[in-house]
Amino acid sequence: MDTLFSVADATAALRQQLVALLTGSNAHQSFDDAIKNLPVDLRGVKPEKLPYSIWQLVDHIRIAQEDILEFSRDSNYVSPPWPDGYWPKETTPPDATAWDTAVAKIRADRDAFVALLNDPEQDLYKPFAHGDGQNLLREALLIADHTAYHVGEIIIIRRLLDAWPA
Template identity: 30%
Template sequence: MASENDIDQLVRAQLVELLKGGFAPNVILLREFNYDKAGVMLEGLHFSAWILLGHIRARHQTLLNFMKAPADNPEVWPDAHWPENHVPQSEQEWNQAIDAYAAELDEMIQLVQNPNTDLFEVQANGETRSWAAMTTLHHTGYHIGQLKTIGRQLGVW
């Protein structure tokens, strides 16, 4: 039978793998997406890759803030932020947004990996840090799938 410590380490390792994107690493997919296609909105969709990245980051930041300081950030599911501009102003802005997402993801991963981070302590809002990490990976995975589909339609992959 696995020890409590072994189970804790296993859960943390699995969360980290899935936060990164599992078999399709999120940061790599974002970096592969052509900047010149990041603002294209396909017919029937209300978002471009740029809008998706902004939405992913806004939700990710909310959940990361909760994980860092749960008592100060109890609102974990505010109204969805969808950027109004569908085109990045420059390739530099696109790359900076990806860099910022990667840094925020690394920060969340460091929290998950830290054995001093209590992933299962129920906070005043009824949620846990593990819930925030799983919500992040689920939400990001959903929208990365949309981004991947857009990219395929636009000939990125």
């Protein structure tokens, strides 16, 4: 006789899969893998015919993820203006501290979002009262999809700059 999962079991399994999607590499490289051992002098290089440097992509990931996190946990949060508020204008990080701070913030905000996902009081499916149909499940998928897209771009830039492991 087959055993059916309860709704609670199914939700717990979904939460585990979402956490793995946000923190692992599954079918793609992770954010941490994409920036690992990146030479400092290549962070701000914008290859010909490409619109962004790796720094701009990293800082964009930081801004967008922070926006999604804050929207998900604070009904009074106001998003930056689109698109200017989501992209740094400078191609190069101002200094090593700015790079380190952006990377640390990406990790911290990812961990904060994972904590939201793991909070049994948070309903994955219930639309936020302050949105237009968004829910925690949708926002988790949005972070994963958005980050994976830009991680791919980071890797392509690294390949173009001969800075990706063979």
